Amino acid sequence: MLTERTPRVAAARKLLRRAARLEAGRFLVEGVRPVHEALTWADEDPRRVHDLFLTDAVADRDPTLEDRATALGIRVARVTEKAAAGLSDTVSPQGVVAVCSTVTVGLDAALAPTARLVTVLVGVADPGNAGTVIRTSDAAGADAVVLAGDSRNQAVDPHNGKCVRSTMGSLFHLPLAVARDVDAVVEALRQRGLTLLAAAGDGETVLDASADALLAGPTAWLFGSEAHGLDERTAELADHRVRVPVHGRAESLNLATAAAVCLYASARAHH
């Protein structure tokens, strides 16, 4: 039974911090269902999951966790409740944590030449929002998600615990890239023949039936931060600035709901 002072547990605990994740190229996945998602991801390559830590209570409740990890040759260890809590950034620790390799790939690897629907988040800082948009992108059939941001508008780390939880496993389902240079992202999307659509409350193109033809082709959606939306310069780089119509008296939609409406409008046009 490992405790919070066991070096392996102490090393894993450091991954709660972004800098440590970046340095180690590893992150933590917590909870029965998310860990099962991670193990499914490791079915393709067992080296993707390095450690499974779980309490006796969780192991008793779901013996398949240990069985699956062991079958993949993943190191499994029982830990104390306190050790499990130390590996958690939530108020209700789940008692099971996997140490995984980070999921992000380079921009070129994320953007297949055949990509038809790509989500780009520009300077989105809230991990819950980013995770929700990754989940929605997966559901809408997107081919990739790019988290773009510079030093001024730093992109969220998709391996942040809250972001991982919000994706509900989707961060293992489609290619994710983190990119600092928005211009390079735009250039890469253009090279693949994607039409760039900037989601903008004051966009000249309305997202209604009249946009169907536009959405039918290969498309990349650019979404800005929850606080300020897309900066003007990035919006101007896009081929079209598209607004979700507001029929009532609301001023706008929030980021995650606007993205859901945009991505599902694309999904409808594609299917």
Added chain:
Amino acid sequence: MLTERTPRVAAARKLLRRAARLEAGRFLVEGVRPVHEALTWADEDPRRVHDLFLTDAVADRDPTLEDRATALGIRVARVTEKAAAGLSDTVSPQGVVAVCSTVTVGLDAALAPTARLVTVLVGVADPGNAGTVIRTSDAAGADAVVLAGDSRNQAVDPHNGKCVRSTMGSLFHLPLAVARDVDAVVEALRQRGLTLLAAAGDGETVLDASADALLAGPTAWLFGSEAHGLDERTAELADHRVRVPVHGRAESLNLATAAAVCLYASARAHH
């Protein structure tokens, strides 16, 4: 300058609790923009806002707050920073709080005979989710939102601080009703000739172009809780069980994004 011990401030502070809001029929609205929304709401009937508490800093930054409230005959008082913080349930108090009459109306008053799009939340417990769906309903042009729930699945109080913030003012824009009896809600919707659509991940009707004809008529959407979705019995009460298609490997969408996709599918069919 009122302090946290001034009886009016102490009385307002109690409104942070649901039971006190229910008893007083009043609730708190915090922040410059939300308070402006409340004052616009009070333009129709100044008795809707009872007190405006603000710090010197906020009054200096936005003199129109006091001006508007005074013009409406609303009682205005400067308060200390500490008093303002005591009226806030956030980690960063905004320095301005209005005491408003609760916005909810009875079910019959909320559902106009001409209603063409109604949102019903059944047993939704998370105030942030409820607020986001109210905001999205407003944007999609919904005519009303009903928060339904019984003692087992208690409906969220839309006057909860987090819910108010998430609505971004939309709780002042369209009729809101809180109802305990889901059957009575269903009956009232039917009487008004609305087709009832239950959002359900395993629904038999797919929300794609084939559903356009169904959505073109007067419609009420029923959404279940974030944890369990709609209970089976309520889903069976609806005319159709509708699923948002999942094209990728995500298991589902979250409540707020699913509602956004459904409500905007209706908005598209209506406009």
